[in-house]
Amino acid sequence: MATQRHRWITLPDSRSKRRSHALVTYVLDQARSDFQARYPNVRFGPVVGLLAAYQEEDNIGDVLKSMPTLLGDLEVTTLVVVDGGSDNTAQVSLDAGVFTCVLPVNLGQGAALRLGYELASAHGAHYVVTLDADGQNDPGEMGDLLQPILDDTSDFVIASRRLGTDQTTDLFRRAGVRFYASTLNAIAGQRLTDSSNGYRAFRIDVLDDIVSHLVQDQYQTSEVVITASSRGWRISQVPTMWHPRASGTSKKGGNLVFGFNYARAILTTWARVTLGNRTRR
Ligand SMILES: Nc1nc2c(ncn2[C@@H]2O[C@H](COP(=O)(O)OP(=O)(O)O)[C@@H](O)[C@H]2O)c(=O)[nH]1
């Protein structure tokens, strides 16, 4: 307990920072080589459906069953990135016969997605669609998300529960979705209604361009939007369905914890992008 309190009032020294960086690098390398050994010389389809999953053994099976295998004439590969956890999420995913990358410890949704973006790009994907493993997004809508990119009117598309249908009843969370969308729009010069939605489609060159700029390990949705926007990529939105979680609770904490961390991610990303642009000038 004393150590925990100590952490709040002091900044980590550079040695502990270096040590934690080295450990994260080790964990990621471990996951990369496990993936390589499990799927040697794999080539993904042009569309990768990417799910980050943590403690979702009761939910992910049904989501994986609903994943499309073809969108028009584009083959869809499903890739799940599981990091740590004490349940059978990874095994359920492996049993479903989809590509599964397993990190030995929990690094967070943002870190898992970054590894997923990297694997998708390395194994030949042209497009990546991210969605949640808890049943909140409908895999049947993947084609709608991808269409503006296929039409070449967008580079990056975000699902919107506000333009579509929100079947959840948490009014506080709804107010948060509105508030953070307007904050982010003001910062990034966008007109998005649901910038925290994790159901997103990207052309692969957007991900190749932004991935090295992403650092948020958990509350990552705003960082991706601000970064892509600052680099001039065209972002749009499409109406989709937002279901209640199939079971269990959010891994991001209750509304206040979520709200605080989300705001912090917006502000730190904004500062980094703004200062970075100033230094480049
Ligand atoms: N790999 C991984 N996935 C995570 C982690 N935290 C959340 N997720 C996944 O990210 C998705 C969204 O997370 P969730 O907790 O439902 O957040 P919310 O819908 O924004 O409240 C789900 O598929 C989770 O399983 C994590 O630490 N690691």
Ligand SMILES: [Mg+2]
């Ligand atoms: Mg969720």
